Amino acid sequence: MVGEEQFLRKHFQDFYKNNFIAGPPELGAREFGYGVFGRKIANRNLAFASQKDFNMFLRNQTPFFMSYSSALYKFPSRRPMKAKELFAADLVYEFDADDLPTDCKQKHDSWECPKCGKKGKGRQVKCDDCGTQTKLDEWFCPECLGVAKKKIFLLLEFLEKDFGFNEGIRINFSGRAGYHIHVRSEKVRQLPRIARLELIDYLTANGLNIFSHFRKEETFFSCPGIEGKAGWPKRILEELVRLLEEGDVENIAVMGNISVPEAKRLVKKRKTILDSIKERSTIPSIFGRVSSTGESKSDKFWQNFLNSIVAKIAPIDRQTSVDLNKIVRVPETLHGETGFVSRELSRDELKEFNPFDDALAFKGNETVRVFIPKAPIIYLAGQNFGPFDEKEEELPLNAGIFLLASGRAKLVGNK
Ligand SMILES: [Zn+2]
Numbered sequence: 001m002v003g004e005e006q007f008l009r010k011h012f013q014d015f016y017k018n019n020f021i022a023g024p025p026e027l028g029a030r031e032f033g034y035g036v037f038g039r040k041i042a043n044r045n046l047a048f049a050s051q052k053d054f055n056m057f058l059r060n061q062t063p064f065f066m067s068y069s070s071a072l073y074k075f076p077s078r079r080p081m082k083a084k085e086l087f088a089a090d091l092v093y094e095f096d097a098d099d100l101p102t103d104c105k106q107k108h109d110s111w112e113c114p115k116c117g118k119k120g121k122g123r124q125v126k127c128d129d130c131g132t133q134t135k136l137d138e139w140f141c142p143e144c145l146g147v148a149k150k151k152i153f154l155l156l157e158f159l160e161k162d163f164g165f166n167e168g169i170r171i172n173f174s175g176r177a178g179y180h181i182h183v184r185s186e187k188v189r190q191l192p193r194i195a196r197l198e199l200i201d202y203l204t205a206n207g208l209n210i211f212s213h214f215r216k217e218e219t220f221f222s223c224p225g226i227e228g229k230a231g232w233p234k235r236i237l238e239e240l241v242r243l244l245e246e247g248d249v250e251n252i253a254v255m256g257n258i259s260v261p262e263a264k265r266l267v268k269k270r271k272t273i274l275d276s277i278k279e280r281s282t283i284p285s286i287f288g289r290v291s292s293t294g295e296s297k298s299d300k301f302w303q304n305f306l307n308s309i310v311a312k313i314a315p316i317d318r319q320t321s322v323d324l325n326k327i328v329r330v331p332e333t334l335h336g337e338t339g340f341v342s343r344e345l346s347r348d349e350l351k352e353f354n355p356f357d358d359a360l361a362f363k364g365n366e367t368v369r370v371f372i373p374k375a376p377i378i379y380l381a382g383q384n385f386g387p388f389d390e391k392e393e394e395l396p397l398n399a400g401i402f403l404l405a406s407g408r409a410k411l412v413g414n415k
């Protein structure tokens with residue numbers, strides 16, 4: 001792989017020669033780490049005294065990945081961790097499209113069974129025939145990133161409306177399939193780990209008893225008033241109203257765990273249900289009478305439906321890290337698996353942002369000849385490439401680097 005690595009390094013170096021990277025705020029108090037070809041973090045415990053030093057490092061060493069600590073330290077390069085003397089830490093949330101279930105994965109991902117050789121589309125982890133763990137070929141596309149984006153906007157709403165964090169919020173594209181949100185206001189920087197965990201509990205509705213807000217009465221559920229106060233109950237109610245108004249039968253069937261004909265019946269009655277919610281703050285029984293003893297079909301449906309709403313509108317999942325010492329991609333540096341620039345984005349920029357157009361690092365008309373064993377259709381800068389199956393092709397530099405960096409292509413000839 002030496003040829004590919006050298007080729008990428010040369011172009012990464014050109015990028016760092018042509019672009020001055022500002023780096024994170026309070027650069028001198030950050031710990032840095034860098035990665036090499038095929039490995040995101042090969043070394044950490046680095047520190048830089050100035051932006052100039054930092055850029056010298058990028059030009060001379062040309063790392064494939066460059067990360068920095070969300071924490072600020074008195075002595076960022078000291079080891080072990082404790083000796084660094086942490087005095088503040090940004091709050092960071094990461095979103096990765098790889099972790100989100102999206103329909104497009106059926107199109108661009110595939111699997112193969114290492115035991116019996118069976119193949120298929122999508123992200124299937126076990127073979128149909130023999131149950132062996134499959135080998136996955138995973139990709140990402142504008143559609144997956146769109147789902148991650150929606151989560152970002154949801155989280156921003158929680159941060160601002162529920163927590164009142166209005167200052168120092170920055171959004172960053174990770175350089176591959178995700179986004180990071182950084183909160184750098186003084187309000188949050190001193191929060192200990194345990195408080196950060198409590199924020200996650202709130203964001204995931206962990207410990208929230210929905211059914212104290214949507215209470216079962218004799219023949220109906222009571223619900224918060226439509227003009228009610230902020231927070232989870234209001235969000236759940238708004239989403240409930242939205243879903244009923246939308247009337248997507250299949251979605252309602254899945255979310256409430258009922259059959260499609262049953263969901264159709266419900267949608268036919270939705271005006272009555274919506275009137276009842278809006279005018280009387282009650283959710284009526286829909287599948288026959290609700291008994292006061294035991295659970296009826298209506299009870300089960302509403303419980304499933306409300307729980308599904310919570311899962312759907314929770315902006316993050318429980319796996320979210322609260323590690324104060326973690327390091328994340330430096331804004332505006334290159335990602336060594338894509339060659340994309342990890343752009344810092346305003347909220348307005350995020351709305352329109354598509355890395356396959358807006359995070360491209362290399363200008364000019366240079367092309368590169370590569371051999372691609374297998375790849376789905378790839379959109380880049382207004383053009384579709386592929387699909388590829390054991391194919392040699394001359395590609396524009398950004399597309400070539402995208403495939404070479406992720407190990408999906410080999411250089412052809414001597415460059
Ligand atoms: Zn198999």
Ligand SMILES: [Zn+2]
Pocket residue numbers: 102104105108139140141142143144145
């Ligand atoms: Zn996708």
